[in-house]
Amino acid sequence: MITISPAFDPAGKPRKPGALCIGAQKAGTSWLAQIMGQHPQIWIPPFKEVQFFNHRFIPGHRRWIGWHYRNKPAEIRSRHQMRGVPMPPELDAYLDGLTDGQMFHNHWYKRVFAPAPDHAVPMDFTPEYSTLPEEGVDFVAQMLPKAKVIYLVRHPVDRVISQLRMNLRREGRTPETVDDWLAELSDPVLFDRGDYAAYLPRWRARYPDMLVLPFGRIAAEPDLLMSEVEDYLNIGPFPYERLGQKVFATPKGLVPPPELHEALTIRLAPQVDFLRREMGEAFTALLR
Secondary structure (H helix, E strand, C coil): CCCCCCCCCCCCCCCCCCEEEEECCCCCHHHHHHHHCCCCCEECCCCCCCCHHHHHHCHHHHHHHHHHHHHHHHHHHHHHHHHCCCCCHHHHHHHHHHHCCCCCCHHHHHHHCCCCCCCCEEEEECHHHHHCCHHHHHHHHHHCCCCEEEEEECCHHHHHHHHHHHHHHHHCCCCCCHHHHHHHHHCCHHHHCCCHHHHHHHHHHHCCCCEEEECHHHHHCHHHHHHHHHHHHCCCCCCCCCCCCCCCCCCCCCCCCHHHHHHHHHHCHHHHHHHHHHHCHHHHHCCC
């Protein structure tokens, strides 16, 4: 469960986010949101992923983004009800205001971050922004020229396997044979979010100081990782809770055969080589 920022200013004015968190699916953005949502100098919307820029530039995302905005307000209200905690009227009005009428225009995007206190940096945690086309990243850079950008990267093979297992669980399917497992790799969706060779240079060209973090540091050195994030965002240190707790950890089971690992290792070798050239050996060693 994602921890959102507790502060909420119902009289706040529309504003742009000061930071974005993007990256590959299953690469740790939910963990980072869970941790950063505890910091008093960071404000994250209660539904976490705003999905503004990809709604505008990736039409194929619009259908499930519509589901996101139908589902998340109901989920937030249900969570309060299950805990026996009254829904704050200002939060209720905020959710209604964002989901009624026309959405996904520029002023709507600024309204998303209106409740952020003046002292806090509003953050948009939408990993899917990493896949924006060139014109989309140009638009982001024009709209948010001073934004800080954090990009999370996971080892290409591990990431695809984690995404595949998640998809299979959601669909209630279990491949029976090696050929069945290998047939799953025909789905291009499994590979799009991990196309670092296409997406990382695109973002670094517009945000040369972008902070790129390898997934393995979450488990290996979460304290050092968070200190680096705090320095990058110019916020003070904070005693975070649950640094070692996984968010949306994949349950046991659905273990792919060695043949799937071998096929992915061959297919994704160019991505690993790109990361080694672009980010260096030390970074690549911390991908898992």
